[in-house]
Amino acid sequence: MSDNTIQLAVLDMAGTTVADGGLVLRAFDAAATVAGIEAAGPERERARKYVLDTMGQSKITVFRALLGDEDRAQEANLAFEAAYEALIDEVDITPIPGAAEAITRLRDAGVKVALTTGFSRGTQDRLLHALDWKDIADLTLAPSDAGRGRPYPDMVLIALLRLQADAVNHVAVLGDTTSDIATGLAAGARIVAGTLTGAHDDAQLRAAGATHVVPSVVEFADLVLAEHI
CATH class of the missing domain: 3.40.50.1000 (HAD superfamily/HAD-like)
Structure with a gap:
Protein backbone atom coordinates (compact mmCIF):
# COMPACT_ATOMS: atom_id res chain seq x y z
CA MET A 1 0.00 0.00 0.00
CA GLY A 21 -29.08 27.65 9.32
CA GLY A 22 -27.22 29.22 12.24
CA LEU A 23 -28.93 27.13 14.90
CA VAL A 24 -25.86 27.08 17.14
CA LEU A 25 -26.10 30.80 17.93
CA ARG A 26 -29.86 30.64 18.33
CA ALA A 27 -29.56 27.75 20.76
CA PHE A 28 -26.72 29.53 22.56
CA ASP A 29 -28.87 32.61 23.11
CA ALA A 30 -31.53 30.45 24.75
CA ALA A 31 -28.93 28.74 26.93
CA ALA A 32 -27.25 32.02 27.88
CA THR A 33 -30.56 33.36 29.15
CA VAL A 34 -31.05 30.26 31.28
CA ALA A 35 -27.52 30.74 32.63
CA GLY A 36 -28.33 34.30 33.71
CA ILE A 37 -26.40 36.23 31.06
CA GLU A 38 -28.31 39.43 30.29
CA ALA A 39 -30.11 39.33 26.94
CA ALA A 40 -28.38 42.52 25.79
CA GLY A 41 -25.21 44.31 26.74
CA PRO A 42 -21.46 43.76 26.83
CA GLU A 43 -21.56 40.45 28.73
CA ARG A 44 -23.84 38.85 26.13
CA GLU A 45 -21.77 40.26 23.26
CA ARG A 46 -18.53 38.94 24.78
CA ALA A 47 -20.17 35.54 25.24
CA ARG A 48 -21.44 35.45 21.65
CA LYS A 49 -17.98 36.37 20.34
CA TYR A 50 -16.42 33.61 22.41
CA VAL A 51 -18.92 31.10 21.02
CA LEU A 52 -18.06 32.17 17.47
CA ASP A 53 -14.33 32.02 18.14
CA THR A 54 -14.58 28.54 19.68
CA MET A 55 -17.15 27.14 17.24
CA GLY A 56 -16.70 23.41 16.87
CA GLN A 57 -15.60 22.77 20.44
CA SER A 58 -17.59 20.60 22.82
CA LYS A 59 -20.37 22.84 24.11
CA ILE A 60 -19.89 21.89 27.78
CA THR A 61 -16.26 23.01 27.47
CA VAL A 62 -17.42 26.34 26.05
CA PHE A 63 -19.91 26.90 28.86
CA ARG A 64 -17.34 25.99 31.50
CA ALA A 65 -14.98 28.63 30.11
CA LEU A 66 -17.73 31.24 29.87
CA LEU A 67 -19.38 30.70 33.24
CA GLY A 68 -16.58 29.47 35.49
CA ASP A 69 -19.00 27.35 37.50
CA GLU A 70 -19.67 23.68 36.88
CA ASP A 71 -23.33 23.71 37.95
CA ARG A 72 -24.16 26.73 35.78
CA ALA A 73 -22.19 25.23 32.89
CA GLN A 74 -24.12 21.95 33.11
CA GLU A 75 -27.43 23.80 33.30
CA ALA A 76 -26.53 25.95 30.30
CA ASN A 77 -25.35 22.93 28.33
CA LEU A 78 -28.62 21.09 28.94
CA ALA A 79 -30.54 24.21 27.89
CA PHE A 80 -28.42 24.50 24.74
CA GLU A 81 -29.02 20.88 23.73
CA ALA A 82 -32.77 21.19 24.40
CA ALA A 83 -33.00 24.42 22.40
CA TYR A 84 -30.99 23.00 19.48
CA GLU A 85 -33.07 19.83 19.33
CA ALA A 86 -36.29 21.88 19.41
CA LEU A 87 -35.03 24.11 16.62
CA ILE A 88 -34.19 21.09 14.47
CA ASP A 89 -37.94 20.54 14.20
CA GLU A 90 -38.51 24.15 13.09
CA VAL A 91 -35.72 24.55 10.53
CA ASP A 92 -35.07 22.67 7.32
Whole structure:
Protein backbone atom coordinates (compact mmCIF):
# COMPACT_ATOMS: atom_id res chain seq x y z
CA MET A 1 0.00 0.00 0.00
CA SER A 2 1.28 3.45 -0.90
CA ASP A 3 2.31 5.74 1.92
CA ASN A 4 0.08 8.35 0.24
CA THR A 5 -3.11 6.33 0.64
CA ILE A 6 -5.75 7.94 2.84
CA GLN A 7 -7.65 5.19 4.62
CA LEU A 8 -9.86 7.31 6.88
CA ALA A 9 -11.64 10.65 6.47
CA VAL A 10 -12.91 12.31 9.66
CA LEU A 11 -15.56 14.91 8.83
CA ASP A 12 -17.26 17.46 11.05
CA MET A 13 -21.03 17.79 10.75
CA ALA A 14 -22.58 21.29 11.28
CA GLY A 15 -20.98 23.73 8.85
CA THR A 16 -18.95 21.05 7.09
CA THR A 17 -21.34 18.37 5.88
CA VAL A 18 -24.58 19.83 7.28
CA ALA A 19 -26.13 23.27 6.82
CA ASP A 20 -28.07 24.05 10.00
CA GLY A 21 -29.08 27.65 9.32
CA GLY A 22 -27.22 29.22 12.24
CA LEU A 23 -28.93 27.13 14.90
CA VAL A 24 -25.86 27.08 17.14
CA LEU A 25 -26.10 30.80 17.93
CA ARG A 26 -29.86 30.64 18.33
CA ALA A 27 -29.56 27.75 20.76
CA PHE A 28 -26.72 29.53 22.56
CA ASP A 29 -28.87 32.61 23.11
CA ALA A 30 -31.53 30.45 24.75
CA ALA A 31 -28.93 28.74 26.93
CA ALA A 32 -27.25 32.02 27.88
CA THR A 33 -30.56 33.36 29.15
CA VAL A 34 -31.05 30.26 31.28
CA ALA A 35 -27.52 30.74 32.63
CA GLY A 36 -28.33 34.30 33.71
CA ILE A 37 -26.40 36.23 31.06
CA GLU A 38 -28.31 39.43 30.29
CA ALA A 39 -30.11 39.33 26.94
CA ALA A 40 -28.38 42.52 25.79
CA GLY A 41 -25.21 44.31 26.74
CA PRO A 42 -21.46 43.76 26.83
CA GLU A 43 -21.56 40.45 28.73
CA ARG A 44 -23.84 38.85 26.13
CA GLU A 45 -21.77 40.26 23.26
CA ARG A 46 -18.53 38.94 24.78
CA ALA A 47 -20.17 35.54 25.24
CA ARG A 48 -21.44 35.45 21.65
CA LYS A 49 -17.98 36.37 20.34
CA TYR A 50 -16.42 33.61 22.41
CA VAL A 51 -18.92 31.10 21.02
CA LEU A 52 -18.06 32.17 17.47
CA ASP A 53 -14.33 32.02 18.14
CA THR A 54 -14.58 28.54 19.68
CA MET A 55 -17.15 27.14 17.24
CA GLY A 56 -16.70 23.41 16.87
CA GLN A 57 -15.60 22.77 20.44
CA SER A 58 -17.59 20.60 22.82
CA LYS A 59 -20.37 22.84 24.11
CA ILE A 60 -19.89 21.89 27.78
CA THR A 61 -16.26 23.01 27.47
CA VAL A 62 -17.42 26.34 26.05
CA PHE A 63 -19.91 26.90 28.86
CA ARG A 64 -17.34 25.99 31.50
CA ALA A 65 -14.98 28.63 30.11
CA LEU A 66 -17.73 31.24 29.87
CA LEU A 67 -19.38 30.70 33.24
CA GLY A 68 -16.58 29.47 35.49
CA ASP A 69 -19.00 27.35 37.50
CA GLU A 70 -19.67 23.68 36.88
CA ASP A 71 -23.33 23.71 37.95
CA ARG A 72 -24.16 26.73 35.78
CA ALA A 73 -22.19 25.23 32.89
CA GLN A 74 -24.12 21.95 33.11
CA GLU A 75 -27.43 23.80 33.30
CA ALA A 76 -26.53 25.95 30.30
CA ASN A 77 -25.35 22.93 28.33
CA LEU A 78 -28.62 21.09 28.94
CA ALA A 79 -30.54 24.21 27.89
CA PHE A 80 -28.42 24.50 24.74
CA GLU A 81 -29.02 20.88 23.73
CA ALA A 82 -32.77 21.19 24.40
CA ALA A 83 -33.00 24.42 22.40
CA TYR A 84 -30.99 23.00 19.48
CA GLU A 85 -33.07 19.83 19.33
CA ALA A 86 -36.29 21.88 19.41
CA LEU A 87 -35.03 24.11 16.62
CA ILE A 88 -34.19 21.09 14.47
CA ASP A 89 -37.94 20.54 14.20
CA GLU A 90 -38.51 24.15 13.09
CA VAL A 91 -35.72 24.55 10.53
CA ASP A 92 -35.07 22.67 7.32
CA ILE A 93 -31.83 20.88 8.12
CA THR A 94 -30.09 20.06 4.85
CA PRO A 95 -26.77 18.59 3.74
CA ILE A 96 -24.11 20.90 2.39
CA PRO A 97 -24.62 20.61 -1.39
CA GLY A 98 -22.88 17.49 -2.65
CA ALA A 99 -21.99 16.23 0.86
CA ALA A 100 -23.83 12.93 0.70
CA GLU A 101 -22.41 12.21 -2.74
CA ALA A 102 -18.89 13.12 -1.58
CA ILE A 103 -19.14 10.76 1.38
CA THR A 104 -20.42 7.99 -0.89
CA ARG A 105 -17.54 8.57 -3.34
CA LEU A 106 -15.03 8.24 -0.52
CA ARG A 107 -16.54 5.05 0.82
CA ASP A 108 -16.92 3.51 -2.63
CA ALA A 109 -13.17 4.11 -3.12
CA GLY A 110 -12.40 2.25 0.10
CA VAL A 111 -11.92 5.27 2.38
CA LYS A 112 -13.64 4.84 5.75
CA VAL A 113 -15.66 7.87 6.87
CA ALA A 114 -16.32 9.05 10.42
CA LEU A 115 -18.70 11.94 11.19
CA THR A 116 -17.88 13.92 14.33
CA THR A 117 -19.56 16.72 16.27
CA GLY A 118 -19.20 19.02 19.24
CA PHE A 119 -22.81 18.29 20.22
CA SER A 120 -24.07 15.59 22.55
CA ARG A 121 -24.72 12.10 21.25
CA GLY A 122 -28.48 12.72 21.52
CA THR A 123 -28.31 15.89 19.41
CA GLN A 124 -26.04 14.23 16.86
CA ASP A 125 -28.53 11.38 16.55
CA ARG A 126 -31.35 13.88 15.99
CA LEU A 127 -29.35 15.50 13.18
CA LEU A 128 -28.62 12.15 11.58
CA HIS A 129 -32.30 11.22 11.79
CA ALA A 130 -33.42 14.56 10.31
CA LEU A 131 -31.08 14.00 7.37
CA ASP A 132 -31.90 10.30 7.02
CA TRP A 133 -28.17 9.68 7.39
CA LYS A 134 -28.32 6.69 9.72
CA ASP A 135 -26.09 4.55 7.50
CA ILE A 136 -24.18 7.20 5.53
CA ALA A 137 -20.89 6.83 7.44
CA ASP A 138 -18.83 3.99 8.86
CA LEU A 139 -18.81 5.65 12.29
CA THR A 140 -20.34 8.64 14.09
CA LEU A 141 -18.74 10.14 17.19
CA ALA A 142 -19.70 12.73 19.79
CA PRO A 143 -17.29 13.97 22.50
CA SER A 144 -18.85 11.59 25.04
CA ASP A 145 -17.89 8.65 22.82
CA ALA A 146 -14.22 9.59 22.79
CA GLY A 147 -13.36 11.18 26.15
CA ARG A 148 -12.82 14.81 25.13
CA GLY A 149 -14.16 16.95 22.34
CA ARG A 150 -12.34 19.43 20.15
CA PRO A 151 -9.71 20.85 20.14
CA TYR A 152 -8.34 17.63 21.63
CA PRO A 153 -7.42 14.77 19.25
CA ASP A 154 -9.56 12.13 20.93
CA MET A 155 -12.36 11.78 18.34
CA VAL A 156 -9.91 11.46 15.45
CA LEU A 157 -7.81 8.90 17.31
CA ILE A 158 -10.84 6.88 18.42
CA ALA A 159 -12.02 6.84 14.80
CA LEU A 160 -8.58 5.59 13.73
CA LEU A 161 -8.70 2.80 16.30
CA ARG A 162 -12.27 1.71 15.67
CA LEU A 163 -11.98 1.80 11.90
CA GLN A 164 -8.48 0.29 11.98
CA ALA A 165 -6.53 2.76 9.91
CA ASP A 166 -2.86 1.81 9.86
CA ALA A 167 -1.47 5.10 11.20
CA VAL A 168 -2.24 8.79 11.57
CA ASN A 169 -0.49 9.59 8.28
CA HIS A 170 -3.32 7.69 6.55
CA VAL A 171 -5.96 10.03 8.04
CA ALA A 172 -7.56 13.16 6.56
CA VAL A 173 -9.62 15.60 8.64
CA LEU A 174 -12.10 18.22 7.41
CA GLY A 175 -13.88 20.95 9.37
CA ASP A 176 -15.13 24.51 9.11
CA THR A 177 -13.57 25.87 12.31
CA THR A 178 -10.16 26.51 13.84
CA SER A 179 -11.09 23.95 16.50
CA ASP A 180 -11.41 21.30 13.79
CA ILE A 181 -7.97 22.25 12.50
CA ALA A 182 -6.48 22.08 16.00
CA THR A 183 -7.98 18.62 16.48
CA GLY A 184 -6.56 17.28 13.23
CA LEU A 185 -3.12 18.71 13.90
CA ALA A 186 -3.07 17.36 17.46
CA ALA A 187 -3.98 13.91 16.13
CA GLY A 188 -1.15 14.03 13.59
CA ALA A 189 -3.39 13.61 10.53
CA ARG A 190 -1.61 14.05 7.22
CA ILE A 191 -4.39 16.16 5.66
CA VAL A 192 -6.03 18.71 7.97
CA ALA A 193 -8.32 20.73 5.72
CA GLY A 194 -10.65 23.62 6.33
CA THR A 195 -13.85 24.16 4.39
CA LEU A 196 -15.41 27.53 3.59
CA THR A 197 -19.02 26.43 4.12
CA GLY A 198 -19.18 27.20 7.83
CA ALA A 199 -18.09 29.39 10.72
CA HIS A 200 -14.52 30.46 9.95
CA ASP A 201 -12.97 32.04 6.87
CA ASP A 202 -9.91 31.24 4.77
CA ALA A 203 -7.56 33.48 6.77
CA GLN A 204 -8.68 32.01 10.11
CA LEU A 205 -8.35 28.43 8.91
CA ARG A 206 -4.90 28.99 7.40
CA ALA A 207 -3.71 30.84 10.52
CA ALA A 208 -4.82 27.82 12.58
CA GLY A 209 -2.50 25.62 10.48
CA ALA A 210 -4.79 24.03 7.88
CA THR A 211 -2.81 22.05 5.33
CA HIS A 212 -5.48 22.84 2.73
CA VAL A 213 -8.55 25.08 2.46
CA VAL A 214 -11.30 23.90 0.11
CA PRO A 215 -14.60 25.42 -0.99
CA SER A 216 -16.58 22.45 0.34
CA VAL A 217 -16.57 18.78 1.21
CA VAL A 218 -16.92 18.03 -2.51
CA GLU A 219 -13.44 19.38 -3.24
CA PHE A 220 -12.14 17.68 -0.09
CA ALA A 221 -13.24 14.34 -1.55
CA ASP A 222 -11.40 15.22 -4.76
CA LEU A 223 -8.28 16.00 -2.72
CA VAL A 224 -8.42 12.74 -0.76
CA LEU A 225 -9.15 10.59 -3.80
CA ALA A 226 -6.27 12.18 -5.71
CA GLU A 227 -3.97 10.74 -3.06
CA HIS A 228 -5.84 7.44 -2.70
CA ILE A 229 -3.47 5.45 -4.87
